[in-house]
Amino acid sequence: MSTTQSTNPAWSEADQADADQLRAIGYEPVLSRRMSGFGNFAISFSIISILSGCMTLFGFGMATGGPRVMVWGWVGVTLAVLLIGLSLAEVTSVYPTSGALFFMAHRLGGKGWGWITGWLNMLGLFGVIAGIDYGAAEFIGAFTGMAFGWTPDKYGLIAVFAGVLLLHGVLNSFGVKVLDLLNRVSVWWHLLGVAFIVAVLFVVPAHHQSASFVFSHYANSTGFKSAIYVSAIGLLLTGYTLTGYDASAHMSEETAQASVLAPKGIVRSIWVSGIAGLVLIVAFLFAIQGGDDNYATEAAGSGYGGSVTAPSLIMIDALGQHWAEILTLVIIVAQLCCGLAAIGSAARMVFAFSRDGALPGSPTWRKVNRSAVPTNAMWLVVAVAFVLALPSLWTIQAYGAVTAIASIGLAPAYVIPGFLRARQGKNFKKGAWNLGKWGPLVGYAATVWVVIETVLFCLPQAAPGTTALTFNYAPIALVAALLLSGVWWLVRGRDSYAPPAGSVEAEQFADLDVI
Known part of the structure; x- marks a missing residue:
């Protein structure tokens, strides 16, 4: 049964303009355009989720x-x-499609650029979902430990993680209006939740750290001696947290006035998250109790990194268990909203990549x-995210590696469209939302940072980083994804991968079946 449709007389003028722009790009509308500009911003803001990335x-x-490093980094x-976001937003205004990054790269640089961008974007989205929902499972385990005395072992944690993924998959099946509503709730939950947590951390504790500690104290529990090296890898906290804003582009086929509101959603989600995240980090650092270096070591938890235990220890030490339980629940709800939005975004990307014949089993x-x-596509995302987190059963380094996978997959995919746009210079045909003469400079500057x-x-x-327990397997995942994409390109991809070159007839997509 076909889902394609011709011009709908019930559509508003704005809806019709969106549909016409999509057809001019080369796609017939098949998704429901029910998302508002605020909802478009909300999904990116929810995926960035400072209460997820910062806390985990x-x-x-x-x-x-x-x-x-945490503050100034x-x-x-x-x-x-x-x-990066400004550069991506400018290109999104010209090509507001679900495929987003890979389609932009294809149009601006050719088929090969589109192919590699799509695979990097997909790898990063799988990684970010695994990181978000595994982090949520860790916080759920921390809460059950405080409230009920049950702290899950590594097998229990994987089971909780699987349950979170399953919940997000079911909720994402109900349509974009439900996703839009939940993302709106998520924005206010994040903003009010951060305000509540910050207020409690500043008002309740009898003791706070000095400004000198918060803004200048250095700590190192990695085993490396070089402060420069340690500070450099410490930037992962921010690099991982501030990802996922491409969701505004992936949801553009379901957003009204997408050529303007999707770019705005990208940029707004970054700066709002940046400000709120800084306030949150500073509040937790001021609330730290006890000795400086001793606490830094204790907060690292059992084994290196122990990302879930640090906020829990800070809240218990500074506020007592009752307050710690309440604030942990606030964080858990935010993380669940984040994972829900991330799976919705990733499903659209996989759908669009398959629509252009790029994946094994694309018709499915x-x-x-x-x-x-x-x-x-959504259940494929859920399954792969689960597999990515399985190494946590064998290595304490798994969570850091998963977050690194998200960063090294997403960041290059984000910047490639901007780099290709910068390379075109004055030949780039700007959209309704653009950076004017600053576009190329912004694109090149963003590229340098991503490298x-x-x-x-x-x-x-x-x-030592070469043992089985501490090895960072993120580069292995990156190489594996690139090898798979290369092999599939040679076997079939170069023939099956066919993004539209321009305006097409609706019949070209008549085989997009409803299931």
């Missing part, structure tokens, strides 16, 4: 440079990420259900 990697930050990396992954949701970031997050995160 807080212990990692305490071990890799401590407060000094956050400021610096936020500005760098904003450059590009199908949509009666609510116009790509459910097959540095990608190298940093492939480095060992603990010494």
Whole structure:
């Protein structure tokens, strides 16, 4: 049964303009355009989720440079990420499609650029979902330990993680209106939740750290001696947290006035998250009790990184168990909202990549259900995210590696469209939202940062970095994804991968079956 449709007389003028722009790009509308501009911003803001990334990697930050790197690294990396977002937003205005990054790269640089961008984007999205939902499972385990005396072992944690993924998959099956509503709730939960947590951390504790500790204290529990090296890998806290804003682009086929509101959603989600995240980090650092270096070591938890234990220890020490339980629940709800939005975004990307014939089994992954949701693609995302987290059963370094996978997959995919746009210079045909004469400079500057970031997050995160327990397997995952994409390209991809070159007839996509 076909889901394609011709011009709908019930559509508003704005809806019709969106549909016409999509057809001019080369796609017939098949998804339901029910998402508002605020909802588009909300999904990116929810995926960035400072209450997810900041909290789950807080212990990692305490071990890799401590407060000094956490605060000033956050400021610096936020500005760098904003450059990436500005550049991506400008290209999104011209090509507001679910495929987003890979389609932009294809149009601006050719088929090969589109192919590699799509595979990197997909790898990063799988990694970010595994990181978000595994982090949520860790916090659920911390809460059950405080409230009920049950702290899950590694097998129990994987089971909780699987349950979280399953919940997100089911909720994502109900259509974009449900996703839009939940993302709106998520924005206010994050903003009010951060305000509540910060207020409690400043008002309740009898003792606070000095400003000198918060803004200049250095701590190192990695085993490496070089402060420069340790500070560099410590930037992962911000680099991982400030990802996922490509969701605004992936949801553009379901957003009204997408050529303007999707770019705005990207940029707004970054700067709002940057400000709120800085406030949150500073509040937790001020609330730290006890000795400086001793606490930094304790916060690292059992084994290196112990990312979930640091915020829990801070809240218990500073506030007592009752307050710690309440604030942990606030964090858990935010993390669940984050994972829900991330799976929705990734499903659209996999759907769009399959629509263009890029994946093994593309006819299966590009199908949509009666609510116009790509459910097959969504369940594929859930399954791969689960597999990515399985190494946590054998190595304490797994969570850091998963977050690194997200960063080294997403960051290059984000910047390639901006780099290709910069390379075109004045020949680039700007959209309704653009950077004017600053576009090329912003694109090149963002590219320089991403090259540095990608190298940093492939480095060992603990010494010695070559043992089975401490090895950073993120580069292995990156190489494996690139090898798979290369093999599939040679076997079939170069023939099956066929993004539209321009305006097409609706019949070209008549085989997008409803399931």
